[in-house]
Amino acid sequence: MYIGTENLSHIYMPGTPYATKALDEVSFSVGEGDFALLIGPSGSGKSTLIQHLNGLLKPTGGRVVFEDLELGAENVDLLSLRKRVGLVFQMAEEHFFSETVYDEVAFAPRNLGLEEDLVEQNVRSALENVGLDWQEVCHRHPFQLSSGQKRLVALAAVLSIKPEVLILDEPTAGLDPGGRLHLFDLLRMLNQQTGLTVLVCTHHMDEVAALADKVLVLNRGKVVMAGPAPDIFARRQELNDLGLSLPEITEVMHCLAKKGLPARTDIYTLEQARAEINSLKRRLKK
Template sequence: MFICTEKLSHTYMPGTPFAVEALRGVDLSIARGSFTVLLGPSGSGKSTLLQHFNGLLRPTAGRVLLDGQPLGYGRRELQQLRRRVGLVFQEPEAQFFSETLFDEVAFAPRNFGLEPALVEERVEQALQQVGLDDPVLKERSPFQLSAGQQRLAAIASVLAMQPQVMIFDEPTSGLDQAGQQKLFALLQRLNRVSGLTVVVVTHRLERVVPLADYFLVLDRGRLLMEGPPEEIFLRVEELRRCGLALPPVTELMNDLVAAGLPFSTTLYSLEEARREINAWRKKVAYP
């Protein structure tokens, strides 16, 4: 397994009256090249878990392994780790600090001490990956991009490190429908075309289920479930109990099945549902 945790626990402010046990004995594994979605109600420990994958947080107990090696927390080890595992925070554009889009994306490669020609190559490639490779945009202030472009720019600045894993914490928050669609298309390309391992926290289930091959569900700091979508979404009652809903289209199809219609209970996207309904209509019209 590519990323593993063994009995990972994290307590914020341990030993004080304000201690919060955010993760409790989490054992999980994420396969190389997978598209993994992390679900859980608010406060269940999702962001805390993600920050362990690139060493921003250190376990209070247990450990995290990357490619079979336990993470080290020395300066050099952390530098290495962060080149391999890129983390995109929620609303990452809030942290822009460069004068141009180019400089923003060039920051990490320059920081590694790469030659200017190599830096430029990395920036070009990263901007191309996110679809912002426009000479005019490159010289513009990152603050003068649209909200959707800012999000893509922030992702490009992490991609410029050429990581093997990309981790996203609610990457679509604050984006409109078109922006969300673009973002999920990007995640899919990064995973399927560029071969990156993708881990994402999102509530946009109807969009992400068709892309994902693995789900992790946290509840109050514990790992409640892990598995492929068709296993996870069969456990409807457990999901509901911890405050998680199925994609609305799945709920609707399940209601239709309960009313006697011959549909599948494992449909997660509008597209699949449309296909199934159309096939059924044809059958009813021309039996």
């Protein structure tokens, strides 16, 4: 599995006084089983980029490629593409339109023409995969659920097509810390246990930092950093200069270093911090 862009540019409202260059020669790729993170300040082009990945937007320049398909091409079969690349929109629950959770989650597989008994199997496994009790929620009105549960239904509504790549736009926006942790636990489970490729776009890095294999940083439509997560999170000053805060645990490690302790600062998960602080204690005792 491969999805990526080559020198992708996008201009909104080209040729008008309102023309906005939202993406400027962006190249990146995500491979099979990756957990990739797309970060950047508000307005940097994250949503524009991911909407190219399932063919919602067409490139102004450059290419978008999924496997052997070129997504900007005239004759590309977008329906079959959207069976394989699932996109969870930002605040997706605001766009719910069905009377029941079942129908909401069944919408995409029905739209793709699946037989009703297969639709039911997919709806059931999607709801179970996000940790919702199928019997309990399937006949309820989506708006009767808590905000965390609604977000899970939005995720299930995309998992119900059994995509090969799952792309999420700011999936934790508006959730409380418990809801955020639960969501990222699910994404970790889906990525690690089922091998699903995941691309998360966010500016809230705390919980997701520990999951990421690779990170792409956008600013004003351009790629400003790209690479393995540890390398990117070590570049604290540059990230701060872009207005991006690092995971809190990384900031803690920087505070320790600033106080003169020989602590590593390229740390962004609790496990790494625990190990480093234990090692620091041992070193300081000597």
